[in-house]
Amino acid sequence: MKKTQRRKRRKNEEIIMGKIQINILSHHKVREPFFNFVYYYLVKIKDENKNLIKIVFHTSYDSPFYTNMSKLLNDNGIESSIMNFGPNYMVKVKNCIESDYEYSCSMDDDILINNYLWDYMIENIDILKDEKNIFLAPLISNGIPGTDYFINDFMNEEEKLTMNNLFKNTNIPSMWGANYSMLNNHTINAREWYPDNFYDEVSRINHFYKGIHPIRISLESHMKMAEIVMKNFDKIDQKSNYELMFVKRPYFCNSFYFIKTQTWKNIIHDKSLICDGFDEVPLNMYKDRNNQDMVFVKNGFCIHMAYNTIGQGQGIVQNYYMSELKKIKIFDGE
Numbered sequence: 479m480k481k482t483q484r485r486k487r488r489k490n491e492e493i494i495m496g497k498i499q500i501n502i503l504s505h506h507k508v509r510e511p512f513f514n515f516v517y518y519y520l521v522k523i524k525d526e527n528k529n530l531i532k533i534v535f536h537t538s539y540d541s542p543f544y545t546n547m548s549k550l551l552n553d554n555g556i557e558s559s560i561m562n563f564g565p566n567y568m569v570k571v572k573n574c575i576e577s578d579y580e581y582s583c584s585m586d587d588d589i590l591i592n593n594y595l596w597d598y599m600i601e602n603i604d605i606l607k608d609e610k611n612i613f614l615a616p617l618i619s620n621g622i623p624g625t626d627y628f629i630n631d632f633m634n635e636e637e638k639l640t641m642n643n644l645f646k647n648t649n650i651p652s653m654w655g656a657n658y659s660m661l662n663n664h665t666i667n668a669r670e671w672y673p674d675n676f677y678d679e680v681s682r683i684n685h686f687y688k689g690i691h692p693i694r695i696s697l698e699s700h701m702k703m704a705e706i707v708m709k710n711f712d713k714i715d716q717k718s719n720y721e722l723m724f725v726k727r728p729y730f731c732n733s734f735y736f737i738k739t740q741t742w743k744n745i746i747h748d749k750s751l752i753c754d755g756f757d758e759v760p761l762n763m764y765k766d767r768n769n770q771d772m773v774f775v776k777n778g779f780c781i782h783m784a785y786n787t788i789g790q791g792q793g794i795v796q797n798y799y800m801s802e803l804k805k806i807k808i809f810d811g812e
Contacts, residue, residue, distance in 0.1 A: 499579035522593035594717035616780035648692035656685035681728035688729035697791035718777035
């Protein structure tokens with residue numbers, strides 16, 4: 479369906495903007511095969527929701543793979559296009575915010591959710607009309623703060639204990655110019671892992687980089703999370719009892735979220751919020767300045783493969799996920 483077909487006119491000839499532009503920020507060629515699984519679920523969303531979205535690939539290189547994927551999405555009723563901006567992340571973001579769609583979605587190229595969760599978030603996107611809500615996001619497997627909610631909703635008691643013990647036994651080093659030494663009072667110097675206590679301590683850190691959590695720096699935690707997720711992949715694949723959760727946490731690592739396009743534009747255009755070459759800190763500073771809630775989907779399970787903060791371990795975890803996903807019968811022949 480063409481963009482011009484999607485836009486309809488009111489009786490007074492006022493043009494109605496599109497609903498949601500989903501921006502896939504692709505950077506790593508090695509992750510291209512992962513999008514085959516993303517595509518599998520995208521084309522299964524409801525037809526009425528396909529009519530509300532446009533997908534734009536923002537690549538760092540000429541990519542015949544994503545060019546073909548864009549064509550396949552168009553052939554399956556999802557408007558799609560591709561743009562190559564080179565490796566500069568903020569150049570991509572600045573193009574995203576020029577969208578004339580009411581809402582935007584920022585999505586890294588190592589994110590996977592099922593079609594039921596896509597439908598639920600599309601159908602509940604208007605929760606962002608309320609100015610108290612900054613964004614809408616799923617529970618990201620290793621997300622900050624999503625991972626602790628993911629563990630609570632997704633895992634059995636033994637698996638929860640395994641993950642929480644890994645978090646408790648992780649030494650938090652100081653990094654990125656921030657002093658995180660006090661956080662070890664809630665990990666290696668604590669008897670148990672209590673995420674509320676950990677995040678309370680994070681909120682008191684006098685630095686804008688508050689996106690820290692044991693899972694972000696631990697290859698062991700990444701691998702155990704991946705093993706548990708793939709062992710229970712039916713929970714990723716199936717529809718769950720979704721609910722909206724309104725959350726206060728000091729920081730959000732923004733690999734996947736929906737936001738009002740105007741809000742995203744306000745954030746990027748406010749030079750007082752910019753401190754590096756990304757939009758993550760500005761998003762969080764804007765949230766704090768306006769005392770806004772994060773909105774997550776309870777039981778909304780989302781795979782994020784790995785952070786680059788685990789070094790070469792990122793490739794190990796990515797290879798594990800892609801290898802295991804290929805073994806799942808639902809993807810046979812896709």
